[in-house]
Amino acid sequence: MDSEIKEEIPVHDEYVLCGGAETCVLKCGPWTDLFNDQSASRPKLLIFIIPGNPGLPAFYVPFAKALYSSVNRRFPVWVISHAGHVLAPQDKKILTTSDDPNAQEIKDIYGLRGQIEHKITFLRTHVPKETKLVVIGHSVGSYISLQILKHAPELPLTFYYGAKDAWCPKEYYEDIKKDFPEGDIRLCEKKIPHAFILYSYQEMADMVADWLKDDLSKIETVTEENQD
Template sequence: MEDMGADSRDVPHTDFIYCGGAATEVLKFGSVKLHPGHKILFLIIPGNPGVVGFYTTFMQTLHSMFNYRHPVWALSHAGHCAPPDSMDMIEESSLAADADVFGLDSQIKHKLSFLRKHVPRETSLVLIGHSIGCYIILEMMKLDPELKVVKAVLLFPTIERMAQTPQGKVMTPVLCYMRYIAYLPVFLLSLLPESLKSILITLVLGGIRSLDVTVVKPAVSLLSGDCAANAMYMGSQEMRKVWGRDNVTIQENLGKLIFYYGASDHWCPVQYYQDIKRDFPHGHIRLCDKGFRHAFVLDAGRDVARMVSEWIHGDLKT
């Protein structure tokens, strides 16, 4: 790709809205509002933390690969964004506690609510999930089988046995039993000036040779305190709830699904790829041969977007 910054269509638009009772960030390339004439929307469902800014380069590349014809949006998880000063994190505190708005089940309903309110029903969807976003997409397709999904691309999918994975065995005690201890250092970091937060994030990520500099700002936003706490809370539920693979939903939608597993992914081991490949031999299920990390947005967003566009290009010819 040529100079990605040379076209004004590469400039994203950001909206902050209340959805499902919680502050939500929507990052948009292309049309900022959809009308019934829009045939296709790309919608990114992020991993955890669900900060849409991490996906800027990935989205920008996808938008350009399809000649800017289709809007590409990313929807944050409820409460994972740092809202502007004019907004609270939750719309009504009394309802938030009852509805568990930051929990995993509510995050699924949050995405369906967004589609109902902001996307015309006749608009076809290309859903792209990353990590727990893949689980959320499968749940969305199960809960609303009438969604007009053309393709659902599941990148580094954490859709089963999360607590049994190498990373899950480390993180389950932290997220489920020691989460409140972790809140203190996050709170202390939130008190630092933004410039110092940026320096710290850059130092932490400094070992990544081809680091995408666009991820630094969204990483800093996580240090607001509430965002990180909500992400950890959601993570604790992932460890407890993401267990058995939903073979029924996968079978019912197999022709729409593309799975992409990492070759050295501590959140979804190669064994999980081998298992699903055995159980669904006719599915579009791939194993990475390019060395991409689970958190591909840190250094390979552009490469993964190009790869995704090659997989689905034929399905979007209208």
């Protein structure tokens, strides 16, 4: 039954020119253009996933679908590729926007700093300022997310470390917990692997949805009041 529900969830793939680089964005849910949708039903919040390497959003589709389902399909879930990691198929149109600074291509866009600027540029040109954001980073995407959050220091953070993770050893969790004892820093007790998107995506989606439920409930309440 669960797999049938996942199949029904629409996933729209777009290819956009962002900072001078072809970029793939997978959008889970019915919303594709947040700027031009001025209806009352336009979502107030976007869940934005920044992947780890190799930066291919297709790996994250099962997790995105599971998370979209876990938040009752009320908020879109988007996954962005890293710049230069995905090329558009020949039959796909590459979209641009009037606000996209294509004439000012991001310097060293394929380096780490450029990849960070690439994500910031996308958010500025494709997500309205009034739209609330939940940013989810995986692996190197977590580092990119932290750099993005420097532009919005009021946002809360949750760190989730694997207990057995060769890419990010348990010592990293212990060090950051020591340096920031008041932070929301958690150690996985479920033996979920680093590559959770392959086998444990439903479990992770349920956990993330549970972490977000109070905040999402507040947004839903405000939305309903405004519609009334």
